[in-house]
Amino acid sequence: MVFPPVLPTSPTDRSVLPLRDRVAVISGLAALTVVAWVYMLYDAWTMQQMDMATMWMPPTGTGAWSATDFFLVFVMWAVMMVAMMVPSVTPMVMMFAAINRQRRSRHQSHVPTVVFLVGYLVAWVGFSAVVTLLQWPLHAYSLLTPMMDNGSAVLGGIVLLVAGAYQWTPWKDACLHQCRTPLSFLMTEWREGITGALFMGIRHGVFCVGCCWALMLILFAVGVMNILWILLIAGFVLLEKIVPVKPARFRMASGLVFFLWGLGLLAGTLVAAH
Secondary structure (H helix, E strand, O other), rough: OOOOOOOOOOOOOOOOOOHHHHHHHHHHHHHHHHHHHHHHHHHHHHHHHOOOOOOOOOOOOOOOOOOOHHHHHHHHHHHHHHHHHHHHHHHHHHHHHHHHHHHHHHOOOOOOHHHHHHHHHHHHHHHHHHHHHHHHHHHHHOOOOOOOEOOOOOOOOOOOOOHHHHOOOOHHHHHHHHHOHHHHHHHOOOOOOOOHHHHHHHHHHHHHHOOOOOOOOHHHHHHOOHHHHHHHHHHHHHHHHHHOHHHHHHHHHHHHHHHHHHHHHHHHHHHHOO
């Protein structure tokens, strides 16, 4: 393990990250985010506008998924993760760029910032593959509709209970700490070279998946392609990482909301059954 020689105190420290570099990094992240959101909005629009008999939708019930079905659902999740998570990783990417700018000015080895970002997104692409496999049986048992909306209050309640309970766990706390402290992460995880930067990006992405996976599953309760909820969850993830309050308080309060919401859905199901 090799530590960077001198670490900036802020990812926007003007002495190590000039305005031109800051604009370049932020513009690149913003462009990537916009492209992902445009793709998702187009997908959501086509689902609303096209005739159900002619448009593609993952089959439900006894209909078997083809390789195309898996691929399209995987692409949907992967693009969604880019749209939701790139804004929240901006402070970490800015810090990485600041360190590399400093190293370049000292004639030390440095790598393009995009390598770190690619590694980060690799972790979320892996999560997209896993959640695609999870979505398959939900369609097979008609727990999700062909439009990928929730088809079972029980499923919604269980997902929300899991999301709420996970907010209270030490695993959530440990992963969120890594997401909230870019300087600490880079000090302890620094690796040299392109391979090292890629590894750091993947490792940070794994921490981020560990922090947010249960929040992403909430989409199974509110609608996988519900644009409003995708935006709300993305905003919540960003707030978790930057909100200037003690993380424990934020986690406990949000976990309670999710848990009570899930209990309410399950209670409503029991009342309806009787």
